[in-house]
Amino acid sequence: MDGRQKDCYTQSPDTPAVRHRKTCTTNEGIEGFSQPSRETSNGASKRIPKRGGQLSSPSRGDHVPVYTLVLVLVLSVCTRFYKITEPPHVCWDETHFGKMGSYYINRTFFFDVHPPLGKMLIGLAGYLTGYDGTFPFIKPGDKYEHHNYWGMRAFCAALGSCLPPFSFLIVLELSQSTPAALIAASLLIFDTGCITLSQYILLDPILMFFIMGSVLCMVRFNTHRLRPFSFSWWFWLLLTGVCLSGSLGVKFVGLFVILLVGINTVFDLWRLLGDLSLSLLDFGKHLFARVFGLIMLPLFLYTTIFAVHFIILNRSGPGDGFFSSAFQSRLIGNNLHNASMPEYLAYGSVITVKNLRIAGGYLHSHWHLYPEGVGAPQQQVTAYLHKDYNNLWLVKRLDNSDDLTGPPELVRHGDIIRLEHKETTRNLHSHFHEAPLTKKHLQVTGYGINGSGDVNDLWQVEVCGGKKGDLVKVLRSKVRFLHRSTGCVLCSSGKTLPKWGWEQVEVTCSPYVKETPNTQWNIEDHINPKLPNISLSVLKPTFLEVLWESHIVMIRGNSGLKPKDNEMNSKPWHWPINYQGLRFSGVNETEYRVYLLGNPVIWWLNLLSLGLFVLMLTVASLAKQRGVKMEGMRKLHCHTLMEGGGMLLLGWLLHYLPFYIMGRILYYHHYFPAMLFSSMLTGITLDVFLQNLHLLFSPSISHHLMRGGQFLLLLGFIYSFYLFHPLSYGMRGPLAQDPASSMTGLRWMDSWEF
Numbered sequence: 001m002d003g004r005q006k007d008c009y010t011q012s013p014d015t016p017a018v019r020h021r022k023t024c025t026t027n028e029g030i031e032g033f034s035q036p037s038r039e040t041s042n043g044a045s046k047r048i049p050k051r052g053g054q055l056s057s058p059s060r061g062d063h064v065p066v067y068t069l070v071l072v073l074v075l076s077v078c079t080r081f082y083k084i085t086e087p088p089h090v091c092w093d094e095t096h097f098g099k100m101g102s103y104y105i106n107r108t109f110f111f112d113v114h115p116p117l118g119k120m121l122i123g124l125a126g127y128l129t130g131y132d133g134t135f136p137f138i139k140p141g142d143k144y145e146h147h148n149y150w151g152m153r154a155f156c157a158a159l160g161s162c163l164p165p166f167s168f169l170i171v172l173e174l175s176q177s178t179p180a181a182l183i184a185a186s187l188l189i190f191d192t193g194c195i196t197l198s199q200y201i202l203l204d205p206i207l208m209f210f211i212m213g214s215v216l217c218m219v220r221f222n223t224h225r226l227r228p229f230s231f232s233w234w235f236w237l238l239l240t241g242v243c244l245s246g247s248l249g250v251k252f253v254g255l256f257v258i259l260l261v262g263i264n265t266v267f268d269l270w271r272l273l274g275d276l277s278l279s280l281l282d283f284g285k286h287l288f289a290r291v292f293g294l295i296m297l298p299l300f301l302y303t304t305i306f307a308v309h310f311i312i313l314n315r316s317g318p319g320d321g322f323f324s325s326a327f328q329s330r331l332i333g334n335n336l337h338n339a340s341m342p343e344y345l346a347y348g349s350v351i352t353v354k355n356l357r358i359a360g361g362y363l364h365s366h367w368h369l370y371p372e373g374v375g376a377p378q379q380q381v382t383a384y385l386h387k388d389y390n391n392l393w394l395v396k397r398l399d400n401s402d403d404l405t406g407p408p409e410l411v412r413h414g415d416i417i418r419l420e421h422k423e424t425t426r427n428l429h430s431h432f433h434e435a436p437l438t439k440k441h442l443q444v445t446g447y448g449i450n451g452s453g454d455v456n457d458l459w460q461v462e463v464c465g466g467k468k469g470d471l472v473k474v475l476r477s478k479v480r481f482l483h484r485s486t487g488c489v490l491c492s493s494g495k496t497l498p499k500w501g502w503e504q505v506e507v508t509c510s511p512y513v514k515e516t517p518n519t520q521w522n523i524e525d526h527i528n529p530k531l532p533n534i535s536l537s538v539l540k541p542t543f544l545e546v547l548w549e550s551h552i553v554m555i556r557g558n559s560g561l562k563p564k565d566n567e568m569n570s571k572p573w574h575w576p577i578n579y580q581g582l583r584f585s586g587v588n589e590t591e592y593r594v595y596l597l598g599n600p601v602i603w604w605l606n607l608l609s610l611g612l613f614v615l616m617l618t619v620a621s622l623a624k625q626r627g628v629k630m631e632g633m634r635k636l637h638c639h640t641l642m643e644g645g646g647m648l649l650l651g652w653l654l655h656y657l658p659f660y661i662m663g664r665i666l667y668y669h670h671y672f673p674a675m676l677f678s679s680m681l682t683g684i685t686l687d688v689f690l691q692n693l694h695l696l697f698s699p700s701i702s703h704h705l706m707r708g709g710q711f712l713l714l715l716g717f718i719y720s721f722y723l724f725h726p727l728s729y730g731m732r733g734p735l736a737q738d739p740a741s742s743m744t745g746l747r748w749m750d751s752w753e754f
Helices: 065-083 096-107 117-128 150-161 162-175 176-187 194-200 205-225 231-250 254-273 280-312 543-559 600-625 632-660 668-691 701-722
Strands: 007-009 019-025 340-342 350-355 362-369 379-384 393-394 417-419 427-434 442-447 459-463 477-485 488-496 503-511 523-527 533-535 582-586 594-596
Touching: 065 150, 065 162, 065 176, 065 194, 096 117, 096 632, 117 150, 117 231, 117 280, 150 162, 150 194, 150 205, 150 488, 150 668, 162 176, 162 205, 162 632, 162 668, 162 701, 176 600, 176 668, 176 701, 194 205, 205 231, 205 254, 231 280, 254 280, 254 393, 254 632, 280 543, 340 523, 459 600, 600 632, 600 668, 600 701, 632 668, 668 701
Parallel strands: none
Antiparallel strands: 007 019, 340 533, 350 362, 350 393, 350 523, 362 379, 379 442, 379 503, 393 417, 417 427, 417 459, 427 442, 442 503, 459 477, 477 488, 488 503, 582 594
């Protein structure tokens, strides 16, 4: 603050048409700075003057520097769309999400651990731009050739281009400082990591678009608190709910921004409850409006997303086996859709047996043996999540006899049977060896050959809730298989076996005989030409049953993700320090290489700014607690740090800390939503720091230092982007480890692998 005086005007609350002249302290070094109206304890507003002599009025809204915003948007679009079609081959997770977009175009059902909105939008973008859904997306590096892939990339780039403008508007609302907003936007414009994530067929730009949209709408809603129930108030409230449903509809990490908005809403309602000028009836209206806009509307939209998802994907596909038999019966082309088969299980039938635990899998075996040191070296028995010929089993009598001439004999509750694997002719078997993963359970194997075996192949059929003599109904009966020799019960543990078990699900014999979904099975496929068939159309589930099951499968699938061979498993502490990136394309000097890595100048500045913010916030809090008199801009900066900066710090913590307790595989790109909040916090922190240099230097020197600091920041962002832009836009030639490489001097950390 340079201490110069300037004429300012304010309106009288009692006579809005009258303007009163007064003198106020202003800083003319930065234009476009305005402070929103503050509420007094009784709900009235008091006006705080803007810099530049302008007013803040709740009816007018704050001035947005349009030309600066347009510049931010243009730079953002240019950096995201530059070389958007290169490389013309599949890069990294385009393998998954491009393929899933194709599934929507072809209406083929699939399974993914994330909610469907992002993939639906990718599929829609491809459909609208002429992609026909025929490219297989088998592996990274596959050439797109004549396939029209650019539309899906352009859609993601368009949403990614919105992030810097959103950041600009959010910081402008929180700080009322154009330089702070410009710093925050520049951090995202010139970050190579944000650019790379935005240029490919991925869920990340879609997720970050809805997260930033949620925060922007929440902040805009907060600025309309003096005009409750007005059109603009309702608009921003409902739009916040729409963005929240979008965030959760793309990935479950959208729950973090929902939590952020929820905390903000709780504090807002607490403030309203303490406003004695507000009646309890009016408070109830505020409460209901927020429940409707931030809970009921998002839930309705989120449910609608799944309704559309199930309507579109109505054909059988690779995801069928993850779901129950009843779920599969609604898919066109599935063997259970409008199917007919014998109603009751009989000896001599060929069947598939599916575990009732969600994603429990089909009882499965194959020629591979358990490795040395893992129980007995006999044939593996697992649970497999996909339909396969190795899921077929033959139901045989206790004495192994086959009556091929007489009528078929039905299997009843209490019968003792053998299950012979159709492909390998080995019997389902258990013994007193511990299971591979669940050490308190017993091992299940395939034993014998061509029907021969021993007493450890005998299993007693038990219909859950049934009595001796009850028949076993296909699909509808919950069945357990009790091992006669050991007394244990056949179980799908839900644990994923290592590579030697082909990452299939462990099957054990559990000594705990209590009925649970892990030990309950149903007969799905049933082949017996001697028995009459019945229709299975009565098994189709309701929408709510389908919705619930799909969420259980997604959550369990997400938690069960494991790293593949030679796949980098990133650690959360790696992310803020930019320790290691991700290869998007290419591994050697002859290939087109793209490497996901944040601009190190920007990321390390964000890290330093976090520490600076905590220090500044501590000083401001101590000064306020000690009753230090703060007026004008100093009071405004203190308010900005505590409220605006505090909200962004909370957003960063909510989007970062939960990864420390997650058991699933983690990747570097999981940090980028948190990085958005960190960058916005950096904009506010550095701007407040530069504006308060007068506390250390004379007004004239502090003014020049502030201007010089702003210039150096912008110059540093641009120059570092110039140095590292090949990471995003592609590299060829020698690797960075080679002294002949143009990137040799930029490999500042040995862990960077570009």
